[in-house]
Amino acid sequence: MEYFDNILFFNILSTCYCHLFDLSLRLLKNKHMKKIISSLIIILFVAFNSFANNLTGEWQGTRFQYNETKSKYIAEFEYKYNLTQEGNQVKGTAYIQSQNGKFAEIAVRGFVEGDKFYFEEYEVINATRDEGYLWCLKKGVLNITEEKGKINLVGATPSFVEYYGFECTGGVTQLSKDKISISEKEVKEIADKENALDVTVYPNPFVQSTQVAFHIDTKQLVTIDVVNIQGRVLQMLENQTLDAGNYTYTFTPNENESSQYFYIRLKLGDKTITRAIQKAQGVELR
DSSP: OHHHHHHHHHHHHHHHHHHHHHHHHHTTTOHHHHHHHHHHHHHHHHHHHHHHTOOOEEEEEEEEEEOTTSSSEEEEEEEEEEEEEETTEEEEEEEEEOTTSOEEEEEEEEEEETTEEEEEEEEEEEEOOOTTOOOEEEEEEEEEEEETTEEEEEEEEOEEETTTTOBOOOEEEEEETTOOOOOHHHHHHHHHHHHTSOEEEESSSBSSOEEEEEEESSOEEEEEEEEOTTOOEEEEEEEEEEOSEEEEEEEOOOTTOOOSEEEEEEEETTEEEEEEEEBOTTOOOO
C-alpha cells in the first residue's frame, strides 16, 4: 500500500509540473508573473527529484563477494539496509549475515545525486566473527534503477577491512524494498562491466596522496572531481577537452580536510565512472 501511495503522489507531482510549465509559457510576456512562475517551477522540480529518489525505508537483498581476481563470486551474504533520507543526505544501518550465521551491524551514511547513491559503511556497531576473520566495510556508488515498477539499489563496489582500511576483494550489492533477487549471470555481467572500465586508482587506501590513471581512445571532454561523503566538491582535477591517450592525475587532500573517505568521479564524454577511495587509518609517515 505504501508503494501504491508513493506512485500516486509521484504522478500528481508530475502532472502539476507539466501544467505549471504550460501555464508559464502563456504568461511569459508578463514580467511579474515570470518571477512567480519561475520560483514555483524550481520548488516543484526540487521536490519532484527529491521524492523520486527517496531511499527512506528497509532494503533487503544480497551481497556477492568476489574472488581475488574479481572474475566470479565466492560467497553470498544476507544483506539489509535501514535508511532515512533528509534532503539528499542519507543515514542508517546495514545488517549483513554470512551463511554460517556470523553477522555485523554497521553504520551507513551517504547522499543521493540523480540516480546514484553515494554511500559508505563507516563503523561496526555490533558483530560476531570467525576466528582470524574481520568484516569488510562497503563503500562506493549504487545505481538507483527501476524494473517492472520495482526500485533497486545495484552496483559493484569496493570494500575495506574494518581495521586499518586495507582493501578487500569487493563485490556486487543488490537491494530492494520488494525482495527482488538477481541471478549469477546478472552478477557476473555487473562485475564484468565494472572490470572493463579502463580506470585505476593507486594506492587505495593511501597515506598522503593517490593517483587516478585512465585511457581514452578519442578526443573528448574530460571532467574529474573529488567529493566527500556529504557530496561537497573538494577538488576539480580536470575540466577540458583532451586528446586520445593515457592520463594520470594526483589527488592530495588539504591538510585541514577531516574526511577519510572520498569519491573520484570521472566524466569521459557521455560515460561517468566513480571510484571510492580512503585514507589509510592508523598509518603515519616517519
